[in-house]
Amino acid sequence: MTRVLILADGAVGAECTDWLIAHHRADIGLIVTTGENTISAAARAANLPSVPFEGSAQLAALVEQRGLSFDLGLLLWWPHIIKAPLIALPRLGFVNTHPSLLPHNRGKHYNFWAIVEQAPFGVTLHKVEEGVDAGPVIAQSELAYDWEDTGETLYLRAGVAMSRLVKDTYPRLRAGQITPVPQDLTKGSFHRASELDPASWIALDTPTTPRDLLNRLRARTFPGKPGCRFADGGRTYEIMVSIKEVR
Known part of the structure; x- marks a missing residue:
């Protein structure tokens, strides 16, 4: 039997955890x-142990204090970077959910950069190593997108696809039927969170192409979040777009 350590957050993490409880409860x-949150509540309802995350060192120490051991770790839509000694704690390491088609768009804001760079898009399960989103690939699912997509639609579609990929892959993963494939990190791209706002600034007098401008605008179109911005006459404006195919 595989003993699994789950770190989960968000709607995707909740859906995947609920599925694991329903179908593989004995593994957890x-x-x-x-x-x-809803994930800790689901753990209590299933009579499974649950703890809040206070850091990699804290969690590793807690596991040691309780005398726990794990075969596999799962990062299900987990928002924090985990560090040693936690990374090496499960015997087979950790598997992370990353919402891009690695090695494309490693790091932050995958939905924005996929459109801006016109890169292949999708979701990936990969082994966790010290480098960010750099570990060998376990499984991937590519998602096509077109002019009607925005940063919001890619985010939402990635969530649905990631939940599906976890459910499809976990039975083979726990059975040891998957051989991870190393990434070619000379391809693709990596972006930090600090790059988003500068890349979203539209300089009115800087030459560009209509294609690149529209891609940048729709990549930052996500209602409830900031859009692209530009300044004119001492005032700053924000812009989002809606593109629909004419049929």
């Missing part, structure tokens, strides 16, 4: 959450 050794 510990569920870690970002705090009191």
